[in-house]
Amino acid sequence: MNKMSVKDLKDLYGKKVLVRCDFNVPMKDGVITDENRIQGALPTIKYLLEKGAKVTLCSHMGKPHSIFSAEVKLNKKDKKKVDAGETTADAIIAKAKADEPKKLTLAPVAKRLNELLGGKVVFATDVIGTDAKSKRDGLGCGEAVLLENLRFHWEEEKKDENFCKELAYDAEIYVNDAFGTAHRSHASTAAIVEYGIVKTAVCGFLIEKELSVMADTLDNPRRPFVAILGGAKVADKLNVINNLLEKCDTLIIGGGMAYTFLKAKGYEVGTSLLEEDKVAYCKEMMEKAAKAGKELLLPVDTVVADHFPDPIDEKIEVKTVPSSEIPSDLMGMDIGEKTRKLYAEKVASAKSVIWNGPMGVFENPTLAKGTIAVAQALADVYGKCTTIIGGGDSAAAIQQLGFADKVTHISTGGGASLELFEGKILPGIDCLNEKN
């Protein structure tokens, strides 16, 4: 990567630095339930504080309801309820208005940061208001303030120029260390630099690490390079499949998306998840793989059931059938035992592996075996192979299984890493200053 990082900045003493972090941590009743993202941001913040900078931290938290935005837009779940006549849009918005300042405040994050950083962090109860300004004015060298949730302002996502100016305030340097939102082009992630408001713009250590591991592996993988893709749909990963096929030696497919590939191969897939309109695309990808001499592996056997589990952890009856013989009334939910073995063997002989998306309906213990087998296969090659987990469900699975320290890298950004896998340039990184 040729972008400047905080390490390239000289003389930070007394400098006013605005740092975009990703503090979008899971919370329950005001208590942080997983502080990985806070821990991930610490190296950059510590470095700046030790150098005597005056640091303003900012982040979003969750998806505040549109009551804070210019347009009133209900999310899918709420819209369903309104359509079913269970409630009205007005009632939903009124409730959101009452709840969100409490539910989506960054105050608990500020408290935790203050504990971790020895009492050096204060919290501003607004983003660009009087509290933020007075706390920013009052910062001493080696002190920090965390602003309230950026997305309490609709202007954040709409890249409003005035908002960018107010957010920058007197910052001389901008640091982006929020990999999880680097694929978004918002006020705090890119526009503040794109509009020329803050001219010195560099990345933090977290982004630097994410890029050096992921981009380097994609561009210069140690071979054989195996890419494993799962998850629900082909449609969500069209460009990822295409780009990875060009880079890797073996592309392994699992999860719901495998059935559209199996259909493209000429198999019947029963009541499994099937995207009819993507069958032709899957055929094209299989032809592309064959032409380029690459392996594209599909499940050879499949765990099937007669319905989708409801509730998701329902105790469900299953059996395993060859992928070419899925009965017309049954649904494919996970990769079978032979496939697990085949995929694990491929991982065992690889030198680089990237993985995104579960191999089955892993939320159900009976249907999690394929996902666990892949996680185990990655853990087994620890130290011999570069293993990268592209965030999201696969990262959660690796963590739940206790294998987090048995892989080379777990990305903090599911969406951002998928866009890297697609070969896209991320706006939050593109806007930063080049080295030299």
Ligand code: AMP
């Ligand atoms: P994604 O968000 O695309 O990574 O997809 C993750 C979701 O795919 C999880 O909620 C899984 O339960 C779901 N999934 C995986 N395999 C299947 C399958 N065979 N049928 C239906 N859903 C699946």
